Amino acid sequence: MTTEQTGFRIGTLAIVGVGLIGGSFALALKKAGVVNEVIGVGRRPATLEHAQALGVIDRAASFEEAAGCADLIMISAPVGAFEAIFAALAPNLNPRARITDGGSTKGNVVAAARRALGTKVAQFIPAHPVAGSHESGPQAARADLYLNRQVVICPLAENQSNDVSYVRDAWLACGADLKTLDVTVHDEVLASISHLPHWLASLYVAHVAKQSNAPTCLAMAGAGFGDFSRIAQGSEEMWRDIFAANREAMLRQISDLHTLLNQAELALRTDNMAWIENMLSESAQIRRQWGEGVFSEGKWHDPA
């Protein structure tokens, strides 16, 4: 069922943090024609002015005003900033408002929401768009960022089903491919397929940079290096917060990975090339299957 069929509308949309993620949410809903007014809230007046000049938001507003008048509030900020944002919204939060977010971790965001919002946590329907870019700021926002991209909704036990439907409709209006995951499962899965690759790509670049022949290495590096390390360009503030927020799951991932890395080092040291060829063969096959969409089509079961 499309949003046209359901008659889905948002009166006032408030975007807290008008960068790539929040700005693209606003532009997508404007393009879908389902929002009356978009107001922007943030720490930096210059960013809000810039977002308004770009047409990402219609005007800037304070936390108090947004909490008082918005029908939907979308929070897009480094996940370490969420508790302060919830606390700033809580006192004036109108009972009609639903809150969603674009945070890359969910366990710590939900814990912050429970602390800062109290019983009003029922109005918060967490989401994570598995989309993005190494670009940032309102100038990077685009109406099609979420088109056919996966967005995970992590409903809470406290949520009302009509509020969950409202937030789902908003993401569907952005063109998103919706999934539903439990908060804990979300954080484990994302640690594995998003946070660990970023960790490794960044540490790999740091490793290359520490070498005495680093300039020659970087001058010789080609397309494989470029692909492998592309994600290392992401915002350090955002990723520091993600690693801190998802520490337990990350430490489990790192521990398992290090065991495998040590096995592989031993195989190379002892000339066990059969082990290495077998590993390479299995990885190549899985990565090729992933590229062919085998896992997205056949093996995913959305419990929603």
Added chain:
Amino acid sequence: MTTEQTGFRIGTLAIVGVGLIGGSFALALKKAGVVNEVIGVGRRPATLEHAQALGVIDRAASFEEAAGCADLIMISAPVGAFEAIFAALAPNLNPRARITDGGSTKGNVVAAARRALGTKVAQFIPAHPVAGSHESGPQAARADLYLNRQVVICPLAENQSNDVSYVRDAWLACGADLKTLDVTVHDEVLASISHLPHWLASLYVAHVAKQSNAPTCLAMAGAGFGDFSRIAQGSEEMWRDIFAANREAMLRQISDLHTLLNQAELALRTDNMAWIENMLSESAQIRRQWGEGVFSEGKWHDPA
């Protein structure tokens, strides 16, 4: 000086291994109009027939014939196969023939050439095109694979300067951006910027695949996962040989990297987020500078 200006010509070009690398070398030289005849040599008759049907080679030939008549012999095979190939060429190798190659490691290839060719090693001018694709076979070959891509020439003490010039002219006719490196330096640099990323990408995919929730993880994985793991699709035979051939440099790289990974794990475990943010910031800056070409333009000094 272009090849037109120098009047550079190849009478008979022999390609040993008519896949992506060897086939693209043949197509590039055909397109440049500098070669009279291209003959193909290889283990699999079906591959040679396919290459001939595609116009990559003009006809198939034996090792004996190629060694006897070729002006330039290009070897493109898994680096573990080079010693047998040199040995098959050695008995009939005509004194006019120059040999070059597309192998990803140079130390073991040069050692194999010295063993199999004896004093005729003077006719071997090693090369490494830092170009490629996860595709393979003659159908993947294209005339522009080397256009503006880096090709490293690793001349040997035994080489005559006119033979080095001849091989350089052939790669220049392919449109390559030529660099010169010592064999040992080549292998250290490539371990760092090509072999280690492949090792990590493959082990990372193996790690994800071992998890109990692997299907959910792979279903949720997005563009960052895709970029980071793209190189893991490479040929397991080729990469097994590369890791075995470059074992010592790889083990040094792995040891240094593991030290850094363990430092990072400790920083996360002890909540030393300043260390992590600093690392992320430095890596992001270096990777962005690399993308802007800072290292290729400013800091590379080709000793040739």
